[in-house]
Amino acid sequence: MASLFDSVAAQLAESTGFSELIARGILRAGLEDAGLDPIEVTPAHMKVMVARVLPEELSSRGVENAPRICQALAAKIATLVGHDQSTASPDDFFDRLNRRT
Amino acid sequence: MSAIVFVTFLASLALCVAIGVRLLLVAKQTRQVPEFALGLCMSAGATWPLFMIAAKRMHASGTGASSILFGLAIFIAYAASVGMGLAMWKVFRPNTAWAKRLFYVLCGLLVAFSFVIVFLPEAPLENWTLSGRRMLFFSGRATFQVWAMYECYRNYGMMKRRVKLGLCNPLAANQVLCWAVALSVGLLVTVFETYLNHVVGVAITESPRAMLLATGMALMASMGMWFAFFPPAFHRERILAQGLRAAEAS
Numbered sequence: 445m446a447s448l449f450d451s452v453a454a455q456l457a458e459s460t461g462f463s464e465l466i467a468r469g470i471l472r473a474g475l476e477d478a479g480l481d482p483i484e485v486t487p488a489h490m491k492v493m494v495a496r497v498l499p500e501e502l503s504s505r506g507v508e509n510a511p512r513i514c515q516a517l518a519a520k521i522a523t524l525v526g527h528d529q530s531t532a533s534p535d536d537f538f539d540r541l542n543r544r545t
Numbered sequence: 546m547s548a549i550v551f552v553t554f555l556a557s558l559a560l561c562v563a564i565g566v567r568l569l570l571v572a573k574q575t576r577q578v579p580e581f582a583l584g585l586c587m588s589a590g591a592t593w594p595l596f597m598i599a600a601k602r603m604h605a606s607g608t609g610a611s612s613i614l615f616g617l618a619i620f621i622a623y624a625a626s627v628g629m630g631l632a633m634w635k636v637f638r639p640n641t642a643w644a645k646r647l648f649y650v651l652c653g654l655l656v657a658f659s660f661v662i663v664f665l666p667e668a669p670l671e672n673w674t675l676s677g678r679r680m681l682f683f684s685g686r687a688t689f690q691v692w693a694m695y696e697c698y699r700n701y702g703m704m705k706r707r708v709k710l711g712l713c714n715p716l717a718a719n720q721v722l723c724w725a726v727a728l729s730v731g732l733l734v735t736v737f738e739t740y741l742n743h744v745v746g747v748a749i750t751e752s753p754r755a756m757l758l759a760t761g762m763a764l765m766a767s768m769g770m771w772f773a774f775f776p777p778a779f780h781r782e783r784i785l786a787q788g789l790r791a792a793e794a795s
Contacts, residue, residue, distance in 0.1 A: 479706025479713070483641050489712055496710060534700055535707075537579050537636045538717035541774055542781075544571050 448490055449475075449482040451524045452517065459513045460502065470505065474498045486533060487521055494518040547753060553760040554594075560767040561591035564774055582631040587770065590625025593618045601673070616663045619682065623655045626689040633689070637696045651688050658685040680743060683735050690732050697725030708788065709795065715788030716781060720773045727769025734762045 446454075449471065457467035475482055478493040485493075495518040502510035565588025572581035596618035603611035630648050638644035662678045673679055701721045707713035737759060738749050749755050772780060 477706065478710055479703035481638075481641075481703070484638060489707075492710060492712055534636050534704065534721060535713050535717045537577075538720050539714065540575050540577065540580065541568075541571060541720075542714075542716065542776075544574065 447483070448485060448487060448521075448524060452490060452494065452521065455517055455520055455524075456498075459517060460507055470501050471498070474501045477501070484533065487524065489533075491518050491521045494521065547756075550753065550756045550760050553757070553764050557760060557764040557767045558591050558594070560764070560771060562588050564767070564770050565589070565591065567775060579632045579635045582628040582635070583774075586625040586628030586632065589621055590628065593622040593625070596621060612663075619659050619662055622682070622686060623659055626655060626686050627652055629693055630689040633693050633696050637700055647692070651692070654688060655685050658682070680739065683739055687732065687735060690728060690735070694725060694728045694732065697721055697728060701725055708791075711792070715791070716776065716784050719784045720776060723769050723776075724773035727766045727773060730762050730766040730769060734759050734766065737762070 449468075453464060453468040453471045456462070456471055457464040460467065462470070472482055474493055474497045475485060475490075478489075478497045480489055480493055494514050498517070499510040499514045502513065507513065565584050565586070568580045568584030569588060570584075572584050596614050600611045600614035600618060603614060630651055634644045634648045658681055662682050665678075701718060704713045704718035704721055708715050708718050737755075741747050741749050741752070741755055747755075749759060771777075776784070
């Protein structure tokens with residue numbers, strides 16, 4: 445099964461007209477700016493990144509209506525959550541510890 | 546000075562065991578692997594120097610059980626390293642295939658190292674402090690330590706960026722930083738000991754000043770772990786207040 449990153453990159457390529465390779469590069473850059481790992485990113489974090497960081501990445505590459513494209517993409521992420529991907533992150537581990545301190 | 550060294554050594558050990566036991570109690574509630582692995586790593590792992598000291602004493606007095614205690618010390622120390630590696634994989638890279646492979650490769654390496662250290666015909670406790678086997682032993686431990694340090698510093702950098710987006714609790718980011726610093730100080734102790742033993746040619750146990758420095762650093766590392774896993778209220782409040790001020794400013 446395709447990963448969350450693969451699925452969002454394919455959707456981004458479709459929405460912007462970029463090749464999938466370029467779309468993956470843009471998405472990777474957005475994830476890096478947001479401090480997220482392409483393999484470990486959770487759907488919730490991906491959604492925030494797409495809504496808040498990706499518009500700037502797309503605008504800087506001359507994409508018109510970047511905020512609108514990103515909003516539509518962020519809304520679609522909810523439907524991509526069927527991926528067999530753990531939602532664990534370092535934050536969860538520390539949250540578990542801090543809740544019990 | 547030896548009394549200060551002894552107290553510092555015991556304090557560092559006790560703190561590590563206390564953190565480990567507390568992590569195990571958390572693991573009992575959460576049923577999650579990372580806290581269980583780290584709990585075992587810290588509570589059992591901290592005791593390996595005691596087994597080593599006992600083994601050396603028994604060896605000096607000609608008691609036969611020294612080899613068993615020595616083997617046990619190596620097993621506990623390496624099991625603690627494996628626990629740390631398991632936590633690294635499960636906390637920072639649960640879905641990354643290479644992290645899983647790296648974990649198993651390093652485990653295999655430690656098994657091979659422990660066989661060489663324990664079972665080669667030369668008596669392992671003869672001149673242990675200055676021996677190549679000790680170097681091999683610490684190299685084995687350093688593999689997981691270096692990986693852990695890399696993951697902690699890398700994730701701290703990423704979590705700082707997530708904090709700006711409101712995707713991460715500033716306290717969690719600070720906890721990862723404390724963990725990284727504690728691991729760095731721990732590795733520094735190992736490097737310092739190895740330098741003294743193998744470059745200067747002086748066993749650390751024969752230099753009270755070096756022992757004081759090493760045990761002091763070990764205590765600092767234990768305190769770093771305490772701040773990482775169970776930050777005290779004053780520290781927690783300070784970090785959260787800083788995070789709040791940063792959020793208001795941006």
